[in-house]
Amino acid sequence: MSREGAGRALVTGATEGIGRSFARTLAAQGYTVTAVARTEHRLRDLMNELGTGHDHLVADLATPEGIRTTADALTAATAATPYDLLINNAGLARPGPFAGTPLDEALPVLRLNCEAVISLAHAFLTAARPGAALVNVASTLAFVPKPDQAVYSASKAFVRSFSEALWHEQKPRGVYVTALCPGPTATRPGLHADTPSALVMTPEAVVAATAAALRERRRPTLVPGRANALLTRILATLPRRTALAALADA
Numbered sequence: 001m002s003r004e005g006a007g008r009a010l011v012t013g014a015t016e017g018i019g020r021s022f023a024r025t026l027a028a029q030g031y032t033v034t035a036v037a038r039t040e041h042r043l044r045d046l047m048n049e050l051g052t053g054h055d056h057l058v059a060d061l062a063t064p065e066g067i068r069t070t071a072d073a074l075t076a077a078t079a080a081t082p083y084d085l086l087i088n089n090a091g092l093a094r095p096g097p098f099a100g101t102p103l104d105e106a107l108p109v110l111r112l113n114c115e116a117v118i119s120l121a122h123a124f125l126t127a128a129r130p131g132a133a134l135v136n137v138a139s140t141l142a143f144v145p146k147p148d149q150a151v152y153s154a155s156k157a158f159v160r161s162f163s164e165a166l167w168h169e170q171k172p173r174g175v176y177v178t179a180l181c182p183g184p185t186a187t188r189p190g191l192h193a194d195t196p197s198a199l200v201m202t203p204e205a206v207v208a209a210t211a212a213a214l215r216e217r218r219r220p221t222l223v224p225g226r227a228n229a230l231l232t233r234i235l236a237t238l239p240r241r242t243a244l245a246a247l248a249d250a
Contacts, residue, residue, distance in 0.1 A: 006030040007084030015042035017187030019089040021203035036070055061090045061116040062108040074123035086124040088117045088136045093152040106151050113155035130174030136163040140183040144235045147248040167220035176217040182206045183228035198227040
């Protein structure tokens with residue numbers, strides 16, 4: 001993730017937070033970036049920032065049409081100039097008690113966080129060359145779910161499990177897969193203001209940790225930041241009821 005003329009990269013959820021940081025970093029490191037997001041004017045702003053040679057795709061990955069459009073872009077590119085890196089970053093959360101959340105608000109979370117990840121990973125891996133890499137963005141909630149974020153937590157647990165299996169499957173091909181599991185990330189000012197500062201990372205710090213993992217190419221799961229990694233290990237050792245209660249009060 002640091003070579004000049006490094007290849008082609010596709011980043012979903014590219015106009016905000018971690019996705020935007022990935023797009024900017026990869027472009028600076030020599031990748032030709034395809035940025036995917038729902039809002040065209042934000043994508044055009046990003047293209048202006050990245051400079052010439054990059055492109056964008058308007059697609060809502062919470063819809064079947066958006067998933068199909070993006071998967072087709074990955075597939076169409078494979079013949080002559082396949083993508084070398086896919087960052088499956090787009091995600092959605094709908095906090096609140098599950099039974100009190102309308103189903104039509106809960107299901108798009110599953111579609112974006114799981115169905116889109118599967119579809120794009122399949123399109124990418126089908127023709128991935130040795131040296132290619134796939135990063136599926138999960139969350140520290142993939143390890144212990146947070147009450148009032150039931151669907152989101154479950155979807156990220158799926159992403160982690162899915163990615164770890166792919167990590168093993170793809171090793172013989174020389175293709176690297178990892179689940180990126182960030183903790184609280186300051187994707188906008190004031191977000192996570194009530195969270196202990198040691199746990200809160202910037203998008204740039206998350207991307208820098210991912211860059212190191214992509215150089216090493218050995219971790220099936222990455223939890224950026226020592227504090228988040230330590231907290232994740234501690235929660236995993238607690239009785240499940242205790243861990244759930246702790247996150248419910250957080």
